[in-house]
Every structure is written in structure tokens, then in C-alpha cells.
Amino acid sequence: MITNDKISLKEHYGIIKHLIRWTVLILPIAIVIGSVVAFFLWLLEAAIHFRFHHYWLLFLLPVAGVGIHFIYQFVGKSSEKGNNLIIEQIHEAGGGIPKRMAPIILFTTVITHLFGGSAGREGTAVQIGGSIASMFGGWFKLKGVDMRMILIAGVAAGFGAVFGTPLAGTIFAMEVLTIGRIQYDALLPALIAATIGDATVAAWNVHHVHYHIDHFVSAPFLLSGFFHIDILLLGKVIIASAVFGLVSFLFAGMVHEIKTICLKLFKFKWMIPVFGGLIIIGLTLLLGKPDYLSLGIDAEHVGAVTIPSAFYNGGADTWSWLWKTIYTTITLGTGFKGGEVTPLFYIGATLGNTLSGLLNAPVGLFAALGFIAVFAGATNTPIACTFMGVELFGGEHALLFAVACFTAYFFSGHSGIYGAQKIGTPKVFAEYFSDETSLSDAMKRRGYMYQKLRKYRIQFKKKEEE
Known part of the structure; x- marks a missing residue:
């Protein structure tokens, strides 16, 4: 027995x-x-x-x-x-x-x-x-x-x-x-x-960059005594994180569209990276500074906008996040190699810097939230990015990290930088987000459904006019 x-x-x-x-x-x-x-x-x-x-x-x-x-x-x-x-x-x-x-x-x-x-x-x-x-x-x-x-x-x-x-x-x-x-x-x-x-x-004695969120004092709020967290700050985090998710959506869409447009424009594929390289050169000459080239971690000159500088007041320009988005999507969309994540860190941190000023929020905290949340939205990995926030910035703001990553995850929609991702549990339930559909297939179906809906609307409008 x-x-x-x-x-x-x-x-x-x-x-x-x-x-x-x-x-x-x-x-x-x-x-x-x-x-x-x-x-x-x-x-x-x-x-x-x-x-x-x-x-x-x-x-x-x-x-x-x-x-x-x-x-x-x-x-x-x-x-x-x-x-x-x-x-x-x-x-x-x-x-x-x-x-x-x-x-x-x-x-x-x-x-x-x-x-x-x-x-x-x-x-x-x-x-x-x-x-x-x-x-x-x-x-x-x-x-x-x-x-x-x-x-x-x-x-x-x-x-x-x-x-x-x-x-x-x-x-x-x-x-x-x-x-x-x-x-x-x-x-x-x-x-x-x-x-x-x-x-x-x-x-091998290879070191990583260390980031730090400066200590800040929460502003007094009417209902603060009833909650264990700063409700006003939480509201600001949710608003900012929705923006982070939308920027993730923008980034993924731009990379895809640039690739598609270039394939239509150029008969010979080797001309695509030439086109992309010339645009990057032209933008750099136009802006008069090289801040948006390469990784964006080390400063090429005094006062350069970098990921570490974004954690401090005045460490990023208002539109630094947009310029980095343009630079990176052109670079990757025209055939150059590398990854998307460190540029997403740059985009998120500088966007967080900008939003902290608009929302009167702690700059270091919002740079950190943008750092992980834009990445979470673009890769659809909110849990991993929450852990990353704790590993890089400490566990003091773990709840806010989770709120930021999951909010950005939802607001990025069914988009992402990895088209081969399967959709196990859709963010919203619809015909073109069926179980186990790849992200690229879902986006194609979504485009088909939009065209179909538009066709029905045109037909309905014509019937009304008749």
C-alpha cells in the first residue's frame, strides 16, 4: 500500500x-x-x-x-x-x-x-x-x-x-x-x-548605471488621514501613466508605419537605410546637438539631455521624448540594428520629467515611472517592468510602479514592438483579438475591421441621402 x-x-x-x-x-x-x-x-x-x-x-x-x-x-x-x-x-x-x-x-x-x-x-x-x-x-x-x-x-x-x-x-x-x-x-x-x-x-567587472529618486515630501490633502497613500499623487501618477501608454502605442505604430512606407517608396531595399541615415544627419544638424543619437545614457557634452539627467529639474527639454521617439523609430524602421528598450527608457524618463512640471509632481519619481511604464506599454510586460522598477529604484514606491506599469499597459492597447507575441487574454474583447492570435495578426484584423466598418458607414450614408 x-x-x-x-x-x-x-x-x-x-x-x-x-x-x-x-x-x-x-x-x-x-x-x-x-x-x-x-x-x-x-x-x-x-x-x-x-x-x-x-x-x-x-x-x-x-x-x-x-x-x-x-x-x-x-x-x-x-x-x-x-x-x-x-x-x-x-x-x-x-x-x-x-x-x-x-x-x-x-x-x-x-x-x-x-x-x-x-x-x-x-x-x-x-x-x-x-x-x-x-x-x-x-x-x-x-x-x-x-x-x-x-x-x-x-x-x-x-x-x-x-x-x-x-x-x-x-x-x-x-x-x-x-x-x-x-x-x-x-x-x-x-x-x-x-x-x-x-x-x-x-x-567581468562591467558595471551598470545606477539611478536615484530624490526624497520628496507629499503635499497635504483633504483625505490624507483616511488613506495609507497620497491620493492626490496617485491620481497624478494615473494621469501620467495613461500618457505613457499612449506614447508606447505611438512608438510601436511609428516603427511599423515607417517600415511599411519605406518598402513602398524604394524599389531597392539598400536605399532604405541610406534614406534613414540622411534623415538622422539632417535632424541632428537642424537641432544643433547630438543628444538624441545612440543610447542616450552618457553625456556627449556638458548639459546634454540623457537618461540620468532626466531625474533632475531642468535635465530634459519639453520635447526631448518626442525627438527621441522620432530618431529611434527612423533608425529601427529603416533597417539599423539594436534594441528598442533603452530608447524607451529615455523617452519615458524625459516624458516623465516634462509631465512632472505640468502636474507639479516629484521629478525624480515621475522620470522613474516613465522609465518603466513606457517600456511596459511597448512590450506588454507590466509585471516584469514593476520588478525592474524595484530593482533599479528601490521598493519604496513599488505600489506606484505597479500602478504606472499596468495603466500604461492598458492604454497602449493591442500594440507592441514584438509582433510575434500571442494574445492569451485580450485587454478588451473583440473579434480581432481572439485567443492565441499573434499581435501582428490582430493588428491586421483590426485594420480589416476598421475598413469594413467604414464601408458600412458609407453605404448607410448613401441610403440616407437617397
């Missing part, structure tokens, strides 16, 4: 076996990913500072764009789908991620930044993680669910390592796949990978 104690013992033996197996599998993968990400961060910083001292490199941006185009044309091939390819392969439980993805995206991202393109680094780190994890998965002869879990772990390792946020990296890798649903079966591999990846970057 099998007793409850024997069943419990067998279950815990299985748990220990599962833990040991995945630790052994993930350890070498995460160390390699962390090491490659550390090299990438070092190389990227060197490239950016080299351009600081050689301003003329900006004028070669169109040439660099043509080079990137032909690298992907002849060598990269399917790798050009980037993060969307990794998400697709995780959904299909396959390992069809080419080994060349990691070196190609690393090299082309550094080229983009060396010549002044406005892009990020998260996309590169995630692709490095996914590509290396897929390679190891093939060596370990993993298939099906195991391959899917190893790919999620690779994404977690890359994300956690590049930003120094292992908890956010863990949740991001599980949350980004399907809107409204988290893949908890991959929790253990993702957590181990993100932790080891982050520790490996630290072991």
Missing part, C-alpha cells in the same frame, strides 16, 4: 532531481551568455565614446546602414527577424535559431551606435541569449518542451545580464511570449539563467 508519506517523498525527490538537472544544464549556458553580453557592453561603450571624439562618423551613417543591409542579405537571412524569431521558435517549441544570429546582431548593433544610430541594446542581448541557448540545446539534444524552456532561459539570461536586473529578466522572459499569460513552467530555468548571467557580467 502506497502511503501519503511515500507519495510526498517521491514528489520531493522529483523536485530535487528537476532542480539539479536544470542547474547543470543552465549553468554553462548562462555563463557563456553573460560573458558575451559583458563583451558586448564593453565594446558598445567603447564605440559610443569613440564617436564622441570623432563627430564626423555620423556622416557615414548611411554607408553603415548599407553595410548592415548587405550583411543580413547575404549572411543573416532569417536572423533579421530578431526577437520575433526567438518568440516564434519558443511558441513552436523549436530550435530553428541560427548560430550566426549572436555574432551578427552584436557586430551590427555596434556599427549602428558607432555611426550615431539611435537604438538600444536589449534586442541584441536577447538575441545573443536565444541564439546561444539554441546552440547549447542542440548540443544537449533537447527537444519539445525542454528546448522551449532552454530558449526562455536564454532570453532571461540576456535580459537580466544587459540591465543588471535578474528578477525583471526572469519575469520578462516568461511574460513577453503571450499577452495576459505567464509561462510559469519555465520559472526555475529562467531564474537560474538570469541570476547567473547577471553575476557573470559583474564578475
Whole structure:
């Protein structure tokens, strides 16, 4: 007769076996990913500072764009789908991620930044993680669910390592796949990978930027004695976060539209990055400052608008967030490589700086809220971004971080920078947001439904006139 104690013992033996197996599998993968990400961060910083001292490199941006185009044309091939390819392969439980993805995206991202393109680094780190994890998965002869879990772990390792946020990296890798649903079966591999990846970057003595929210005193409010939080401040946070979500929607839409328009305008695809590079050069000359080029973390000159400067009064111009949106969407929409997340941090932080003045709110707090909320809206990962807020800025304002991320998540609608995301639980229920539809398919259906509705309206109007 099998007793409850024997069943419990067998279950815990299985748990220990599962833990040991995945630790052994993930350890070498995460160390390699962390090491490659550390090299990438070092190389990227060197490239950016080299351009600081050689301003003329900006004028070669169109040439660099043509080079990137032909690298992907002849060598990269399917790798050009980037993060969307990794998400697709995780959904299909396959390992069809080419080994060349990691070196190609690393090299082309550094080229983009060396010549002044406005892009990020998260996309590169995630692709490095996914590509290396897929390679190891093939060596370990993993298939099906195991391959899917190893790919999620690779994404977690890359994300956690590049930003120094292992908890956010863990949740991001599980949350980004399907809107409204988290893949908890991959929790253990993702957590181990993100932790080891982050520790490996630290072991290589590569450091991350530290941000700080200045202390502020809440303004007195009529009902303050009845609540544990500042209700007036909470209301301001909700208003600002709705704006953050709308800007996320704007960003994702602009990248998509720029790609679509350029494909229609130019017969030869190599002309698209030339066009994008020339616009970036023209805008920089027009504005008379290089503040919106590259990552936007380090200051190229005294008084430059950067992410760290946005946390202080006077550290951003009123329209800095819009200029960065234009620069980044043009850069990515015309074929240059990198990520979207660090520019989204810049857009959110500078927008938060602007809104803090309009709403008479703490500037450092609202820069931090914009930092994580615009990212949450653009990637549809509010839980991961809440954790990121706690890891980067401390837990004192955790509730406000959550309010900001979830509000922006809803106001960004069914849009996002990753078209391969599935819709598990729609934000609103409609015919074109059916379960398990990809985000790109949902957007196509939405366009079809809008056209259909417009057609009915025109027909109805004609009948009324008759």
C-alpha cells in the first residue's frame, strides 16, 4: 500500500532531481551568455565614446546602414527577424535559431551606435541569449518542451545580464511570449539563467548605471488621514501613466508605419537605410546637438539631455521624448540594428520629467515611472517592468510602479514592438483579438475591421441621402 508519506517523498525527490538537472544544464549556458553580453557592453561603450571624439562618423551613417543591409542579405537571412524569431521558435517549441544570429546582431548593433544610430541594446542581448541557448540545446539534444524552456532561459539570461536586473529578466522572459499569460513552467530555468548571467557580467567587472529618486515630501490633502497613500499623487501618477501608454502605442505604430512606407517608396531595399541615415544627419544638424543619437545614457557634452539627467529639474527639454521617439523609430524602421528598450527608457524618463512640471509632481519619481511604464506599454510586460522598477529604484514606491506599469499597459492597447507575441487574454474583447492570435495578426484584423466598418458607414450614408 502506497502511503501519503511515500507519495510526498517521491514528489520531493522529483523536485530535487528537476532542480539539479536544470542547474547543470543552465549553468554553462548562462555563463557563456553573460560573458558575451559583458563583451558586448564593453565594446558598445567603447564605440559610443569613440564617436564622441570623432563627430564626423555620423556622416557615414548611411554607408553603415548599407553595410548592415548587405550583411543580413547575404549572411543573416532569417536572423533579421530578431526577437520575433526567438518568440516564434519558443511558441513552436523549436530550435530553428541560427548560430550566426549572436555574432551578427552584436557586430551590427555596434556599427549602428558607432555611426550615431539611435537604438538600444536589449534586442541584441536577447538575441545573443536565444541564439546561444539554441546552440547549447542542440548540443544537449533537447527537444519539445525542454528546448522551449532552454530558449526562455536564454532570453532571461540576456535580459537580466544587459540591465543588471535578474528578477525583471526572469519575469520578462516568461511574460513577453503571450499577452495576459505567464509561462510559469519555465520559472526555475529562467531564474537560474538570469541570476547567473547577471553575476557573470559583474564578475567581468562591467558595471551598470545606477539611478536615484530624490526624497520628496507629499503635499497635504483633504483625505490624507483616511488613506495609507497620497491620493492626490496617485491620481497624478494615473494621469501620467495613461500618457505613457499612449506614447508606447505611438512608438510601436511609428516603427511599423515607417517600415511599411519605406518598402513602398524604394524599389531597392539598400536605399532604405541610406534614406534613414540622411534623415538622422539632417535632424541632428537642424537641432544643433547630438543628444538624441545612440543610447542616450552618457553625456556627449556638458548639459546634454540623457537618461540620468532626466531625474533632475531642468535635465530634459519639453520635447526631448518626442525627438527621441522620432530618431529611434527612423533608425529601427529603416533597417539599423539594436534594441528598442533603452530608447524607451529615455523617452519615458524625459516624458516623465516634462509631465512632472505640468502636474507639479516629484521629478525624480515621475522620470522613474516613465522609465518603466513606457517600456511596459511597448512590450506588454507590466509585471516584469514593476520588478525592474524595484530593482533599479528601490521598493519604496513599488505600489506606484505597479500602478504606472499596468495603466500604461492598458492604454497602449493591442500594440507592441514584438509582433510575434500571442494574445492569451485580450485587454478588451473583440473579434480581432481572439485567443492565441499573434499581435501582428490582430493588428491586421483590426485594420480589416476598421475598413469594413467604414464601408458600412458609407453605404448607410448613401441610403440616407437617397
